[in-house]
Amino acid sequence: MITFLSGGTGTPKLLRGMQKVMDRHEISVIVNTAEDIWISGNHISPDVDTVMYLFAGMLNTDTWWGIRSDTFTTHEEITRLGIDEFIAIGDKDRAVHIARGEMMRNGMRLTNVTKILCERFGVRENVLPMTDTEVTTQVQTDLGLIHFQEYWVRAKGRIEIQKVIRSFNEPPVATPEALEAIEASDAVVIGPSNPITSILPILSCEGMKAALRDKRVIAVSPFIGNAPVSGPAAALMQAAGFEPNSIGTFNCYKGLADLFVQDVRDPVEVSPSVRFDTLMVDEEKSIALAQEVLRLIATC
Numbered sequence: 001m002i003t004f005l006s007g008g009t010g011t012p013k014l015l016r017g018m019q020k021v022m023d024r025h026e027i028s029v030i031v032n033t034a035e036d037i038w039i040s041g042n043h044i045s046p047d048v049d050t051v052m053y054l055f056a057g058m059l060n061t062d063t064w065w066g067i068r069s070d071t072f073t074t075h076e077e078i079t080r081l082g083i084d085e086f087i088a089i090g091d092k093d094r095a096v097h098i099a100r101g102e103m104m105r106n107g108m109r110l111t112n113v114t115k116i117l118c119e120r121f122g123v124r125e126n127v128l129p130m131t132d133t134e135v136t137t138q139v140q141t142d143l144g145l146i147h148f149q150e151y152w153v154r155a156k157g158r159i160e161i162q163k164v165i166r167s168f169n170e171p172p173v174a175t176p177e178a179l180e181a182i183e184a185s186d187a188v189v190i191g192p193s194n195p196i197t198s199i200l201p202i203l204s205c206e207g208m209k210a211a212l213r214d215k216r217v218i219a220v221s222p223f224i225g226n227a228p229v230s231g232p233a234a235a236l237m238q239a240a241g242f243e244p245n246s247i248g249t250f251n252c253y254k255g256l257a258d259l260f261v262q263d264v265r266d267p268v269e270v271s272p273s274v275r276f277d278t279l280m281v282d283e284e285k286s287i288a289l290a291q292e293v294l295r296l297i298a299t300c
């Protein structure tokens with residue numbers, strides 16, 4: 001078994017390849033939940049949804065969120081009624097959020113909700129939220145302290161971030177299921193996700209770092225040069241006090257990653273590192289990188 005730590009874009013691209021070259025039951029994914037948000041009364045877990053839809057074969061891989069060919073009738077109608085629904089939610093996607101919200105209101109743990117949803121979608125992989133309690137990445141901006149989704153989706157990332165904060169009522173604890181998956185794994189892969197908003201929230205769950213210390217951990221950089229392949233990672237890295245490049249990424253995972261993978265084009269030198277083509281522009285590229293990572297695991 002291999003366990004992956006994932007957000008909702010870069011690592012899912014690697015998982016798109018992994019599911020083609022591994023026994024799908026041997027894949028476990030611990031997913032960031034610090035971007036979760038209740039909207040219009042329903043519970044969105046953006047990264048869990050992306051990973052689940054990917055494995056269910058229904059992810060919209062043009063955007064890496066939402067369900068392929070979904071319609072937006074309810075979103076358009078709600079907006080017309082004057083509700084400020086700042087995230088465009090597809091109709092089928094919303095049904096998942098309604099189902100999740102309902103199960104959570106009935107007291108079910110997010111881990112169990114995710115298991116049930118995955119079973120209903122015929123997902124063979126093990127999709128595990130990092131924690132069962134609420135934790136939220138917020139950013140300090142001129143508009144005040146706002147949810148990361150408010151920054152990235154509503155403000156389109158166009159405002160300056162002064163600080164990144166994770167807020168919670170009780171310190172997040174890694175779930176027993178997540179820790180068991182790590183324990184049962186031959187290696188753990190920190191995929192090329194946003195270090196600040198996707199990976200550090202997972203690593204900050206109590207018990208996670210200790211579980212990783214005894215494992216072979218391979219981390220893949222989401223940066224090529226001073227820019228991430230996509231998204232707001234550079235601004236977040238700077239606000240969190242890290243260089244916005246592969247060195248900063250390496251430093252985020254200091255003491256945890258045994259092997260660090262960088263893109264062949266990356267002019268930034270991290271020593272030691274292994275170089276592959278990490279730009280997963282299509283499924284073929286995802287499969288090629290997945291095969292390289294598996295070879296690396298087999299030889300290290």
Ligand code: GDP
Pocket residue numbers: 006007008009010011012013047192193194195197198220221222223227228229230231232233263278279280281
């Ligand atoms: P989010 O939850 O949607 O922010 O998604 P993630 O945190 O999982 O992934 C975002 C990160 O993925 C960004 O920092 C990108 O640089 C990185 N990324 C996206 N596509 C690729 C790719 O093809 N290769 C690499 N190396 N990184 C990628």
